[in-house]
Amino acid sequence: MPRERRARLTAGDLRTCGAQRLVEFARDAAGAGEEGQGxxxxxxxxxxxxxxxxANPALVRAALEAGEDxxxxxxxxxxxxxxxxxxxxxxxxxxxxADALAEAFAAFGMFGLTVxxxxxxxxxxxxxxxxxxDWGPLEQHVGAVGVVRQARDEELVRGRTVLLGLRWFYGLYxxxxxxxxxxxxxxxxxxxxxxxxxxxxxxxxxxxxxxxGQFAESLAICMEPPADNLYEALVEQLAVDPDIxxxxxxxxxxxxxxxxxxxxxxxxxxxxxx
Numbered sequence: 001m002p003r004e005r006r007a008r009l010t011a012g013d014l015r016t017c018g019a020q021r022l023v024e025f026a027r028d029a030a031g032a033g034e035e036g037q038g039x040x041x042x043x044x045x046x047x048x049x050x051x052x053x054x055a056n057p058a059l060v061r062a063a064l065e066a067g068e069d070x071x072x073x074x075x076x077x078x079x080x081x082x083x084x085x086x087x088x089x090x091x092x093x094x095x096x097x098a099d100a101l102a103e104a105f106a107a108f109g110m111f112g113l114t115v116x117x118x119x120x121x122x123x124x125x126x127x128x129x130x131x132x133x134d135w136g137p138l139e140q141h142v143g144a145v146g147v148v149r150q151a152r153d154e155e156l157v158r159g160r161t162v163l164l165g166l167r168w169f170y171g172l173y174x175x176x177x178x179x180x181x182x183x184x185x186x187x188x189x190x191x192x193x194x195x196x197x198x199x200x201x202x203x204x205x206x207x208x209x210x211x212x213g214q215f216a217e218s219l220a221i222c223m224e225p226p227a228d229n230l231y232e233a234l235v236e237q238l239a240v241d242p243d244i245x246x247x248x249x250x251x252x253x254x255x256x257x258x259x260x261x262x263x264x265x266x267x268x269x270x271x272x273x274x
Contacts, residue, residue: 057177
C-alpha cells in the first residue's frame, strides 16, 4: 500500500479516537470563554471513561500470595482529569492553571509523581521561582494527525515496531501480577520500567485488542522519543539477559517454567474454593 494512503488511513483512524476528538473540540472552543470551557468539560465527561490505571502488578501478586483482597486500580486521579491537558491545548495553559494540570499529569502516572509533586513544580514555574515549563511537546499533540500523515515509511514502521515491542514488555510486567514465575531477566526488565517510572504510561498506551482509533493514537505516541527511548532501553536489557523463561537451577527450561506457573494458578484456584 502506498505510504500516502497508509498514512491517510492511520490519520483517519486517529481522528475517530476520543482523545483527538476532544483536542479538536477544544480548539473550536478557544475564545469562547467560560461557556466554551464548560462545553468542553461536558463533552469530556461523555467521551472519557473514568479509569485510574491498573494497580501495580507487584501489589496484586503480593495480595494473591497472602490471600488478601486484590487491588484493581491504581491510587491516583482518574482518566477524566486528563481533560485539563486537552483544555490547555485548546484554551491555553493560563486558562487552566497549575493545580488542574498537576491533577492531569498525575492521572497519566508518568515518572511516579503525585498530584502534590506536579503542583509544586508547576506552581513554582508559574510564579517564576523555578525553571520555565516547555509546553511545546503538549502543543504538538494538536498536530498528531498531521504528524502521522506526513511521516515517512521508515517512521511509521519504527513507530509500529516500538508499539508492538512495548506491548510485549508490558504483558510481561502485567503477568508478574498473575503469579508468573519470576526470573532475574524478568526482574531486570521490570526494574528498567520502574526506574523510568513508565508502567502507568504503558498501561494507558497499550491496549490488548485496540480499536483502529486506539491503535492509531498509540502509534502516534510511539513515534515520539519517550516511548522510543524506553523501547531501546528494554531491548538493550533483554540482550544482556534473554533468559526470560528460565528459572535458575531448573534444567527443564521453558517447560518447567510453564508447569510451575500452572501449578501456582491451580493452587490459587483451590484456595478460592475454601
